[in-house]
Amino acid sequence: MTVTLNETGYRHARRLVADGRYVLDDRDHWSDDQPSTSQENDFIEANGIDEFGKWFLGVDDDLPPDRKGHYKFPYGDFEQVHRCGVISAESRAGQYDHAEIEQAAAHLHGMLDSPK
Template sequence: MTVRLNQRALDHARNLIATGRYVLDGRDAWSEHQPSARQENAFIEEHGMAQYATWHLGIDDQEAADRKGHYKFPYGDFEKVHRCGVLAAESRAGQRKYYDIELAVAHLHGMLDALRQLAEPARRHRINSTEGRHDGG
């Protein structure tokens, strides 16, 4: 099996992150957030296989391009990039030694974790502000 990086998908994921279309979820959430086969089929029917491809960071050259099996390493839910999907893809690419995909996914992981670091102080501030507020009574 020859699996290579899908550059269009990487560019799509970067663009989604840059425009705020991401979810900073936990590592173990992918089983809940990953689209089901029914959702995948509905997306393909509505948007076509070319758009489906942009949600997968790997391309398997031994599968036909008009088959879902041609596309590997999903990273989102057809609306947003999910950190949990990126982490799952990074882990699987590393296990299978697809280094180009692993490096690309590590880049996305870094982008998301930088955003997570920026969001953390703001989240802590909101929690502290809410806990210190009194509504009278």
């Protein structure tokens, strides 16, 4: 599995944060806040797989881009960036030695935690 930074998703996340479209939730809320499989499928049906991919910091180049499994490290709920999702992505990327994704998530984490 070759997982790399999803530049499109990273740009999208930075733009959302800059526009104030984020939730400053607690670290452990991601299991409750992340979209369900049904919500993912509904989003893809309504918006397409390319829009779906913007909500992930990583891509698995071993899987085709028209598959949900191609996208890794989600950070939001298709409306807003969630701090808990960013922290989860940062932690998991670090565990699996995806340094570029870990750094991108750490940057987003810093953007969310910095005083406005």
